[in-house]
Amino acid sequence: MEDYLPIFVLLVLGILFASLSFVGSALLAPRKKPTSAKLAPYECGIIPDREPPQRFPVRFYLVAMIFIIFDIEIVFLYPFAVIYRQFLGAFGLVEVLVFAGVVLVSFVYLVSNGALSWGPARHLRPAQPERTSASTISRVGSGPGSGADRAA
């Protein structure tokens, strides 16, 4: 356990440093009462009128869940890696191949479900048929209802 003593001392020193910085800042910083505009969330000068979003695209959660799969795999790989050269040999290799195979198969399943496709759609969405250039642009001087007609 002595090996962790320097880390602990460094931790204490780090906490001291951060806390003393806050104390120093509290002593040196101007102590006027900030206005309500200053305390509002920063939105480039626009007065915030909407709450920050409560919900996020489900992909972020998927990434977190898939990460757990790989993290667990890493957790198992480290002990394997430490003793592989000395003790395990071919047996360990077969074991880890099976294990990695299972993880990779599930990974292939996930990606082919589109779980990790973040990109923009490569095929464009079909345009709305009811809205064409004829219906949205009013042309001057042609056909009934155009500006030129109404002026006459």
Place this chain on the structure above:
Amino acid sequence: MTGHLLAAGDPLFDHGLNFLVILIVIIKVLVVFGALMTAVMLMIWFERKVISDMQARIGPNRAGPYGLLQSLADGIKLFFKEDLIPDRADRFVFKLAPYLSILPAFLAFAIVPVGHPVTIGGHHFDLQLADPPVGILFLLAMSSISVYGVMLAGWSSGSKYPLLGAVRASAQMISYEAALGLSVVTVVLASGTLSTARLVADQSHIFLASWNMVRLGVVPFAIFFIAVTAETNRPPFDMVEADTELVGGFVTEYSSIRFALFFMAEFMNTITMSAVVVTLFLGGPDGPTPHIYLLQEIVPVLWFVGKTLAFLFVAVWLRGALPRLRYDQLMDLGWKVLIPVSLGWLLLVASVMAWHWWALAVLAGLVLVGVGLGRGFRVGALRQDDAAAAPQPEVTR
């Protein structure tokens, strides 16, 4: 040397704790602390100077010779700035987040061996702060904790841009953490130890040829370096603070010394991670050393510093040369390239170590899996396109 290879932990503690040992520990901690602080200060100056050279500007040149004291001046200025906690913020977490960001940055450096072991006044000790038997795991743990700093900072601000930055950042950091962990497994596989001192000792048989960068193939090294760049939110992966779209990312609401702590943590992480790359893949302080009194202790340290400086320069260079990735490109790179490749390379290295014919079989299997993955990626992209083409439900607010 071989005797030391087998010894676990810092030989400083071989004879138990006494006053002198604790004094040495405290001196080592203070030296590392001071060195890190100075290094951060110089790194900020170095980055600004190099970037400005690359952009044909002069850069900081007022404070001190060549503007060397610029970061110190900036730090002092930040002490005098108003310390705001926004209305909507969760005050406790808002104050906690800077600690969670800077402490792992400090602690991670503790396991980096700076030089070969030395003897001073009858005490034989490592030139590294601590050599726990699970040093690599400690490093991974610290890099995981720093995700909390970023995530909680963004969440607790109660504001849009920090929240978006934080969600992006946590997804990015955990994605690249998987690649990071997998590429380090290859190193552990070759050396059979988790202690950084022994990893370095294992790499210092032959100059260059026994460095992990060379003997494991360049792939784990490249993956580790890319993953580390993403993990420390350095450009071109600085999605967290994408200032063109997210104002300041997760630090938008932070001002004064709290902001300074985040800023310091970022640069400290850059330095630590460069040092870790050197330790894991470039043999740390290994290099041709004259066997002359005193020089044989100093020259390895210079080797270590030189290699680390090279990586710091590359980090700055990347920032100067590459545009920021789009978020989906970033996630694709992490999940669809780095993770499968590092896992495949790990299996390949393991099979080469076991028996050479195994390697061929594993290689064939990996090619098959690769084809399957490629097909999977394409199907996945098509599925997503279908979903995008489907009629969208009316959005109600």
